[in-house]
Amino acid sequence: MRYSxxxxxxxPGRKVPVRACDPESAPVWLFASIGEYPVYDDVAYEVxxxxxxxxxxxxxxxxxxxxxxxxxDIGTGKDAVWALAAARAGARHVWAVEVIPKSARIAxxxxxxxxxxxxxxxxxxLSTEIELPEPVEMCVSEIIGTLGGSEGAGSVLRDxxxxxxxxxxxxxxxxxVTTAVALDLGSAGRGEPLGFPPFVFRYVEEVFASVxxxxxxxxxxxxxxxxxxxxxxxxxxGPVEVEPLEFNGDLDPEGIDGAxxxxxxxxxxxxxxxxxxxxxxxxxxxxxSLVQSSSWTPVYAPLAEEGLPxxxxxxFTFDFTTTISDDGVHPDYALTGExxxxxxxxxxxxxxxxxxxxxxxATPFYRSLFPGPGGP
Numbered sequence: 001m002r003y004s005x006x007x008x009x010x011x012p013g014r015k016v017p018v019r020a021c022d023p024e025s026a027p028v029w030l031f032a033s034i035g036e037y038p039v040y041d042d043v044a045y046e047v048x049x050x051x052x053x054x055x056x057x058x059x060x061x062x063x064x065x066x067x068x069x070x071x072x073d074i075g076t077g078k079d080a081v082w083a084l085a086a087a088r089a090g091a092r093h094v095w096a097v098e099v100i101p102k103s104a105r106i107a108x109x110x111x112x113x114x115x116x117x118x119x120x121x122x123x124x125x126l127s128t129e130i131e132l133p134e135p136v137e138m139c140v141s142e143i144i145g146t147l148g149g150s151e152g153a154g155s156v157l158r159d160x161x162x163x164x165x166x167x168x169x170x171x172x173x174x175x176x177v178t179t180a181v182a183l184d185l186g187s188a189g190r191g192e193p194l195g196f197p198p199f200v201f202r203y204v205e206e207v208f209a210s211v212x213x214x215x216x217x218x219x220x221x222x223x224x225x226x227x228x229x230x231x232x233x234x235x236x237x238g239p240v241e242v243e244p245l246e247f248n249g250d251l252d253p254e255g256i257d258g259a260x261x262x263x264x265x266x267x268x269x270x271x272x273x274x275x276x277x278x279x280x281x282x283x284x285x286x287x288x289s290l291v292q293s294s295s296w297t298p299v300y301a302p303l304a305e306e307g308l309p310x311x312x313x314x315x316f317t318f319d320f321t322t323t324i325s326d327d328g329v330h331p332d333y334a335l336t337g338e339x340x341x342x343x344x345x346x347x348x349x350x351x352x353x354x355x356x357x358x359x360x361x362a363t364p365f366y367r368s369l370f371p372g373p374g375g376p
Contacts, residue, residue: 004195006371010205011214017371018204019195023222027230028188030196030369032203033218033299035143035151036330036355039206040100045077048142051295053287057280058142059085061172064281065138066091072164073097074127074141074156078106080120082140087116094120095136097127128159128329135166141173146220146289146299148176148243148276149322152329154253161251171247175279178243179290180259181235182316184267185300186307188224188234193368216358216366220297221273225289236269236310237261239290241277242320248282253331256321263314268307269339271351271365273298301335302365303349308339315340316349330355 003026008015023029034044049055062082067090073083076096083096096111098104104124111120123130139160145151157171165171185194196204208214224231242257263269275290275298289296318337325332332354339347352358361367 003189003192007198009201011208012212016208016214018201019193019369019371020198020201021195023197026192026194026223027190027227028194028221028223028234030194030219030300031200031222031297032196032207033146033150033220034203034207035145036218037207037210038100039203039210040103044203048295049079049081053292054295057284057287058082058140058172061281061284062086062140063089065170065172068092069137069170070134071095072127072132072136072139072160074139074160075099075143076103076107076122078103078110080107080110080122082142083107083120084111084114084116086138086140087119091119091138095123095132096120097123097125097130099124099126127156127164132164135164136169137166138170139165139172141171144173144176144276144278144296146218146276146296147274147333148178148245148278149253149331150218150333152331153247154245154251154322154331155324155329157247158251158253173278173280174248174282174284176245176247177241177277178320179239179241179275179277179288180261180272180301180320181239181275181290182237182261182263182269182310183271183273183300184234184236184307185270185302186268188221188230194221195369211356214360214370215356216353216360216362218299218353219369221300222297224273224298225291226293231291234267235273236265236267237263237316239275243322254323256319258319259317261316261318263310263316264312266311267309269304269310269316270307271303272301272335274301275299299353300365301351301353302363303351305364308347310339310341314342318349325355325357327355332357
């Protein structure tokens with residue numbers, strides 16, 4: 001049964017062929033990773049707000065740490081959720097930073113209606129460019145991406161620690177890592193090439209518009225987290241951790257992390273599912289986007305066009321590199337590794353995903369997703 005079809009979406013100055021699908025029929029489908037870009041609407045916001053696991057962990061941490069402290073809320077949003085939560089918990093004063101002018105205006109109105117205008121100050125702008133009257137004692141933010149640092153949490157919160165937060169100040173969340181598991185994409189999608197449902201097109205178009213051209217944007221896999229049967233047939237290994245970000249410790253958003261995946265199942269190795277583990281507070285159980293339903297969804301890192309046959313005991317060793325892009329905030333990612341299988345030579349595999357510098361249709365996966373006139 002075919003789930004996908006070819007149609008078009010808009011890119012700056014032209015139309016682009018794209019592979020689409022019916023999400024009601026496809027077991028797994030694609031969405032754009034949008035948190036790294038100025039792409040915002042009420043639908044995306046509601047998905048985050050309705051993430052009960054995420055919201056409850058943040059609420060508990062704010063109630064625990066805000067009383068009696070001055071607080072910085074980075075990216076407060078139109079509802080000023082954590083600024084208001086901190087004030088209600090007994091924070092002495094909250095500075096709520098918001099870069100989107102409309103959201104900042106609505107946040108001010110929301111705060112005034114809630115009766116906290118005397119204890120919450122909305123500051124319009126980027127946290128990396130503002131100044132506060134004095135350093136604060138606590139910082140809360142929800143800028144963790146589909147990969148731990150992909151929305152700029154590492155660089156933004158490093159700057160906050162240096163300039164805006166007192167030494168020893170508390171950061172919420174506490175820690176994140178990016179996770180990786182070996183994936184059989186063909187088994188996940190039942191052999192059908194994956195595509196975007198038509199309602200996702202406008203998000204892809206907005207990401208293209210924000211960069212000024214079409215490019216091989218990061219994509220996430222919908223249908224893995226909340227479907228154990230799909231995970232069972234498509235995850236070929238246990239997870240490993242890379243890109244550690246210690247928000248309450250020595251925070252370094254750039255580096256090279258070595259890792260080794262050992263295959264636990266037979267299948268066709270096509271790439272990695274990349275997720276995030278997030279400790280909102282130090283003693284929390286982490287939120288794990290590879291295996292738990294979450295508003296963070298696993299990113300797909302394609303490595304092999306057809307899929308390489310693997311068996312239990314085979315290994316994939318790799319280096320995962322994170323560097324800050326030329327915008328000074330968002331990271332670029334790269335991965336290079338070797339697949340080791342018994343009786344055959346090692347195979348070198350690589351992947352890269354930059355914030356705004358990648359080419360277009362540069363790999364077989366993206367030529368299938370955005371087919372040219374002659375087909376993928």
